[in-house]
Amino acid sequence: TATKSIKEGKAEICLTTEKVFYNPVQEFNRDLSIAVLTIFTKEYKTEQIAKAEKRGKNKPQNPTDEGRETDTNNEVDISILEALSATGLRSIRYAKEVPNVTKIVANDLSKQAVETIQANIVHNEVENLIETSHDDACMVMYKHKHPMKRFAAIDLDPYGCPSVFLDSAVQSVQDGGLLLITATDMAVLAGNAPETCYSKYGAISLKTKCCHEVALRIMLQCIESHANRYSRYIVPLLSISADFYIRVFVKVYTGAIHCKKTTSKLSMAYHCTGCDNITLQPLGGFKPNPTEKNPTQTKAYLPAAPPVGEFCSNCNQRHHLGGPLWSAPIHDEAFVTKVLNHVENNPDLFGTAKRIAGILAMVREELLDIPLYHSMDRLCGRVHLETMPMLIMRSALLNAGYKVSYSHASRMSIKTRAPAHVVWDIIRTW
Ligand code: SAM
Known part of the structure; x- marks a missing residue:
């Protein structure tokens, strides 16, 4: 086959075989990841320097310490693993476009992929930053479980479902480190195969209009449950539904006490077969006991x-x-907000800057304390009405005293705390 040359961001890759995976549509995913990593690495560096200063610069290295040692020149080790790298395009872009990175490991199970990555590293002159690895992604991660060997960020971008990689990923990322995870098996996550979803992600998916946000929330609970097994927990930074996939960016922290709060971050979803309404049932609450020294340690x-x-x-x-x-x-x-500002101030850095800015602006408006959403066309469809204009529904809800927002996952979405009967009353009186 003839060699294909592909330019994206600051990278140029050569493809000599069709057998190595490359998808131009994922430019948005790669651009967004670079924008996120740019802000993340900056904050991570500051946090690590502060931690090192707190520990005392002259303290001998303690291999059981969380976090790598920071030397006296404020050099912070920021290593990234791209566990499923294919052409190496993403790793090469991370090397050239993300500041503060000290090392990248580009891994793939396929020999041809690793040969392609190696050739592309040389072609882009990033030998000093990227090393290749030819192994199963899980094996690479298990080899980096030790706190001194963990990665600051791990990128998982598999075909389909990422759950088989989660056990190793949650163990081999630094305290305060970042996981960037894609899932493309939307049929499973979005309700077409609830039983398969349970076996892969530990949750039953729902066939509903807000299935894309349901998919994100199933993915997040799945990562959290893997993390909790090792007394770790997640803090989501950004969760995106786009095209045919979802992508989540979560920080991972260590702390057994915090894991006790997980049940209060999870809910079962009761989905009405009649009006499509979803009622959430939190799994549990956490009752602080003010008489205890540490109220979060209560057993209640x-x-x-x-x-x-x-x-x-x-x-x-x-x-x-x-x-x-x-x-x-x-x-x-x-x-x-920081990622959005970065992209708006540097539109030339990203081929898909406009799309990123558009989606992040919507994300920023989302009501964070209101999971899921109604869908205007589904609501009206149920009662055989033509679709009511969004503006009318939104003003009616605001007038009735309820906050309202879109979700980035759907143009027809209505996020609101208004009870279902209020929403239906508005439709009936329209
Ligand atoms: N991240 C790439 C990008 O942005 O262009 C695309 C990755 S592609 C969707 C998935 C890759 O994972 C393929 O190259 C495949 O060979 C590799 N792969 C599949 N199973 C693997 C495993 N268990 N360990 C490591 N790599 C694996």
């Missing part, structure tokens, strides 16, 4: 709300049960 455990019934309180039809879903915020607003 409360179910956070009475169980949702078999029938929908709005239309009396049967519920389907889905979940558990991550029901805590899926983005960190301050972080998203």
Whole structure:
């Protein structure tokens, strides 16, 4: 086959075989990841320097310490693993476009992929930053479990489902490090195969109009449950549904006490077969005991709300049960704002800058304390009405005293805390 040359960002890669995976549509995914990593590495560096100063610069290295030692020149080790690298394009772009990175490992199981990566590293003159690895992604990660060997960031971009890589990923990322994870098996996550979803992700998916946000929340609960096994927990920075896939960016921290709060971040979802409404049932609550020295260490455990019934309180039809879903915020607003500002101030750095800015602006407006959303066309379709203009619904909800926002995942979405009957009243009186 003839050699194909592909330019993206500051990288130029050569492809000599069709057998190595390359998808031009994923430029947006790679651009967004670079923007996120740019902000992340900057903050991570500052955090590590502060940690090192706190520990005392002259303290001998303690190999069991979380976090790598920072030397006296404020050099922070920021290593990235691209566990499923294919052509190496992403790793080469990270090397050339993300500041503060000290080392990148580009791994792939396929021999041809690794040969392609190696050739592309030389072609782009990034030998000083990237090393190749020819291994199973899980094996590479298990070899980096030790706190002194962990990566600051791990990128998982598999075909389909990433869950087989999570056990090793949550163990081999630094405390305060970042996981960047793609899933492309949307049929499974978005409700076409709930039983497969349960076996792969540990949650039942739902066939509903807000399935893309459900997919993100299933992914997040799945990562959290893997992390919790090792007394670690996640903090989502940004969670995106785009094209045919989802992509989540989460920080991982160590802390057994925080893992006790996980049940209060998860909910079962009762999906009405009649009106499509979803009612969330939190898995549990965490009852702080003010008389204890450390109130978060209390053993008291409360179910956070009475169980949702078999029938929908709005239309009396049967519920389907889905979940558990991550029901805590899926983005960190301050972080998203920084990424958005970076992209808006540097549009020339990203081929897909406009699209990133558009999506992040929507993400920033999302009501973070309201999981899931109604869908305007589905609501009107249920009662055989033509679709009501979004503006009318949004003003009616605002007038009734309820906050309202879109979700970036759907143009027809309405996020609101207004109870279902209020939404239906608005439609009926329209
Ligand atoms: N991240 C790449 C990009 O942005 O262009 C695309 C990665 S492609 C979707 C998935 C890659 O994972 C393929 O090159 C495949 O050979 C590799 N792969 C599949 N299973 C693997 C495993 N268990 N360990 C390492 N690599 C694997």
